[in-house]
Amino acid sequence: MGRKLRSAIIGSGNIGTDLMFKLLRSPYHEVVLMSGIDPKSEGLKMAASKGISTSTEGINGVLAINDLDIVFDATGAKPHLAHAPLLKEAGCFAVDLTPAAVGPYVVPSVNLEQNLGTAMNVNLTTCGGQATIPIIYGISRITKVDYAEIVATVSSRSAGPGTRQNIDEFTQTTRNALVVVGGAAQAKAIIILNPANPPILMRNTIYAICDTRKIDDIAKSVASIVAAVQKYVPGYRLKVAPYADGDHVVAMVEVTGAGDYLPTYSGNLDIITSAAVAVGERYAQYKETEVLK
Amino acid sequence: MKAIRIIDATLRDGMHAVSHQLTPEQMAAIAVGLEAAGVDTIEIGHGDGLGGSSLQYGFGKASDLEYVKAIAKAVKKTKIDLLLIPGIGTIEDLEVAIQYGVKTVRVATHVTEADVGEQHIAFTKKHGLEAVGFLMMSHMATPEKVAEQAKLFERYGADIVYVTDSAGAMLPDDVKVRVAAVKKAISLPVGFHAHNNLGLAIGNTLAAIEAGATIVDGTVRGFGGGAGNAQLEVLVAVLKRLGYETGIDLYKIMDVGEQLIDPILHRPQIVSNEALAIGYAGAYGSFLLHARRAAEKFGVDARDILIEMGRRKTVGGQEDLIIDVAIDLAKAK
Numbered sequence: 234m235g236r237k238l239r240s241a242i243i244g245s246g247n248i249g250t251d252l253m254f255k256l257l258r259s260p261y262h263e264v265v266l267m268s269g270i271d272p273k274s275e276g277l278k279m280a281a282s283k284g285i286s287t288s289t290e291g292i293n294g295v296l297a298i299n300d301l302d303i304v305f306d307a308t309g310a311k312p313h314l315a316h317a318p319l320l321k322e323a324g325c326f327a328v329d330l331t332p333a334a335v336g337p338y339v340v341p342s343v344n345l346e347q348n349l350g351t352a353m354n355v356n357l358t359t360c361g362g363q364a365t366i367p368i369i370y371g372i373s374r375i376t377k378v379d380y381a382e383i384v385a386t387v388s389s390r391s392a393g394p395g396t397r398q399n400i401d402e403f404t405q406t407t408r409n410a411l412v413v414v415g416g417a418a419q420a421k422a423i424i425i426l427n428p429a430n431p432p433i434l435m436r437n438t439i440y441a442i443c444d445t446r447k448i449d450d451i452a453k454s455v456a457s458i459v460a461a462v463q464k465y466v467p468g469y470r471l472k473v474a475p476y477a478d479g480d481h482v483v484a485m486v487e488v489t490g491a492g493d494y495l496p497t498y499s500g501n502l503d504i505i506t507s508a509a510v511a512v513g514e515r516y517a518q519y520k521e522t523e524v525l526k
Numbered sequence: 527m528k529a530i531r532i533i534d535a536t537l538r539d540g541m542h543a544v545s546h547q548l549t550p551e552q553m554a555a556i557a558v559g560l561e562a563a564g565v566d567t568i569e570i571g572h573g574d575g576l577g578g579s580s581l582q583y584g585f586g587k588a589s590d591l592e593y594v595k596a597i598a599k600a601v602k603k604t605k606i607d608l609l610l611i612p613g614i615g616t617i618e619d620l621e622v623a624i625q626y627g628v629k630t631v632r633v634a635t636h637v638t639e640a641d642v643g644e645q646h647i648a649f650t651k652k653h654g655l656e657a658v659g660f661l662m663m664s665h666m667a668t669p670e671k672v673a674e675q676a677k678l679f680e681r682y683g684a685d686i687v688y689v690t691d692s693a694g695a696m697l698p699d700d701v702k703v704r705v706a707a708v709k710k711a712i713s714l715p716v717g718f719h720a721h722n723n724l725g726l727a728i729g730n731t732l733a734a735i736e737a738g739a740t741i742v743d744g745t746v747r748g749f750g751g752g753a754g755n756a757q758l759e760v761l762v763a764v765l766k767r768l769g770y771e772t773g774i775d776l777y778k779i780m781d782v783g784e785q786l787i788d789p790i791l792h793r794p795q796i797v798s799n800e801a802l803a804i805g806y807a808g809a810y811g812s813f814l815l816h817a818r819r820a821a822e823k824f825g826v827d828a829r830d831i832l833i834e835m836g837r838r839k840t841v842g843g844q845e846d847l848i849i850d851v852a853i854d855l856a857k858a859k
Contacts, residue, residue, distance in 0.1 A: 423580065
């Protein structure tokens with residue numbers, strides 16, 4: 234293995250902090266900076282305690298560092314729109330964990346390879362997108378999906394202010410990515426926050442209007458894509474395997490988190506931060522082969 | 527004479543009782559009747575508000591826009607109100623709909639999650655419309671928590687804050703303490719939306735008024751999710767007896783019920799066993815027909831599903847969990 238990617242995280246909320254723990258375990262990443270805007274942020278304190286440099290200057294803190302290979306943006310849709318051109322100018326590969334969707338949507342189990350080496354900014358859609366798009370893709374590679382609909386239910390505690398202020402962007406980005414990446418002709422996304430205590434696991438219901446006579450092939454295809462997602466999100470599982478209900482197929486997935494930052498109920502953090510790590514690691518491998526060429 | 531403003535939700539909450547299948551023409555005809563009876567504000571559209579048309583909640587007979595257009599053409603004085611549940615509907619949906627003379631937008635969140643509605647309240651106010659913060663499932667939070675969330679809506683710029691008993695689970699004292707706490711915490715008018723699952727919709731509405739609510743919801747014939755809402759014609763009569771002015775003509779609103787609502791009911795608007803289970807368990811009112819359907823499909827008792835939905839502390843909109851619960855109950859058999 235070659236040198237580690239010099240990596241920075243911008244945004245020290247729930248997602249940024251969970252991501253930090255995962256990157257620290259990755260053999261492909263050296264986390265050189267965690268940048269936020271709130272000096273009192275718990276995420277920044279945790280980063281500092283792990284020996285990572287921190288900044289409260291947001292994007293400026295990131296731009297002040299030279300030779301960064303990769304920057305993970307875990308702020309919000311609006312901030313990322315401002316960050317994207319600056320990161321591009323600085324020559325950093327940007328992994329966007331907000332619903333801003335500046336670059337192409339990437340869901341590692343579905344379309345990571347085709348976006349490698351072409352885009353310098355990739356968008357990870359949303360947690361709901363990462364959890365449900367593979368299922369819709371698993372169906373649409375068997376038979377045409379006329380309409381896909383997903384309902385993501387997450388515990389209130391795992392939805393930080395960024396998610397709450399971006400709730401419209403969440404539904405819109407998820408919807409769009411279900412079409413572009415999942416392969417549905419049309420789509421709708423719904424998100425529900427549930428404050429129950431103890432907190433609920435992240436759960437997602439997926440509906441697809443399609444030729445339900447192909448349910449056996451659909452079930453096999455979905456099982457194989459679930460296995461592909463499990464390679465980078467171990468807590469991802471099919472709660473209810475696809476079944477036909479009239480003109481549509483129904484399936485449910487649940488995500489148990491690794492418990493890195495928030496406890497295991499926060500599978501919604503894990504699924505997107507794990508996707509980010511998967512993208513980063515694949516990018517590291519790709520860069521290495523490019524150097525050898 | 528003291529005045530109470532009534533917001534009629536017949537053409538929105540009633541949609542739950544007919545699986546969202548009213549046509550725009552049917553809605554427009556009822557809207558004309560409501561206006562003639564003197565109703566000030568009518569909430570219209572899919573039962574789950576803007577963007578509610580879905581596999582999860584049931585596809586609407588028509589689109590949001592078709593309903594808004596048809597009703598905007600039919601009424602002159604009566605104000606049109608739309609419900610928006612963040613996470614289901616978006617500002618994108620609202621932007622299109624408000625071009626047709628909508629006057630009021632109710633931004634509905636779970637009682638502890640008002641902050642997901644900040645951008646929607648701000649958008650509504652920016653367009654000069656009346657904004658209502660609508661705290662659903664208020665029975666699930668303490669009076670202090672309800673008041674805290676009401677304050678958030680006030681800070682975002684709402685004109686009115688509602689205490690909403692989506693499950694029809696509150697007893698009169700539960701209503702009083704919550705409405706009073708909100709009234710004390712904010713300087714805006716306070717509203718109350720009742721459901722009749724425990725047979726208390728009218729009584730709870732009176733309790734809310736006693737505690738300081740000045741805006742209350744009703745639906746003709748009680749047409750609505752679960753066991754339905756506070757029956758509007760009854761409410762008008764009761765409020766008249768108590769000396770409140772609502773602006774609504776009693777005979778005319780009774781006639782709307784007999785001539786326009788009775789013929790379209792899919793089933794009598796009563797406290798059915800399942801509706802009672804909803805109120806008793808504190809589950810979301812519109813789960814009723816979904817639970818009935820899942821019970822049939824998976825061979826379990828709908829009441830067991832609804833009680834379990836309450837036990838799991840589900841919130842509004844979690845219709846998909848009904849299937850999950852039905853499957854679990856069937857397995858446990």
